[in-house]
Amino acid sequence: MAEVKLKEIREQLRQMTEAELHHEIAANRALLYDYRRMNAMRQLDDTGAIRKARRQIARALTILRERELAQNREVSQ
Numbered sequence: 001m002a003e004v005k006l007k008e009i010r011e012q013l014r015q016m017t018e019a020e021l022h023h024e025i026a027a028n029r030a031l032l033y034d035y036r037r038m039n040a041m042r043q044l045d046d047t048g049a050i051r052k053a054r055r056q057i058a059r060a061l062t063i064l065r066e067r068e069l070a071q072n073r074e075v076s077q
Helices: 002-015 018-040 048-076
Strands: none
Touching: 002 048, 018 048
16 A cells, blocks of 8 residues: 555656656655654654654655756767
């Protein structure tokens, strides 16, 4: 079941434009900062949220990198 949800998340990210992906990354980085701050003050109940935010950032960065490499391949050919 979790695999289905991850596939949906990946598809949603792949459908985003480059600007939307940058916005998604910035929003998740701000969220990650808040989670870390809350965790340091012992106010964060779900510490797994830190891991989820980091992985979401990584997914978006990976998609941006894939697009960049694909674009470079097209230009070099």
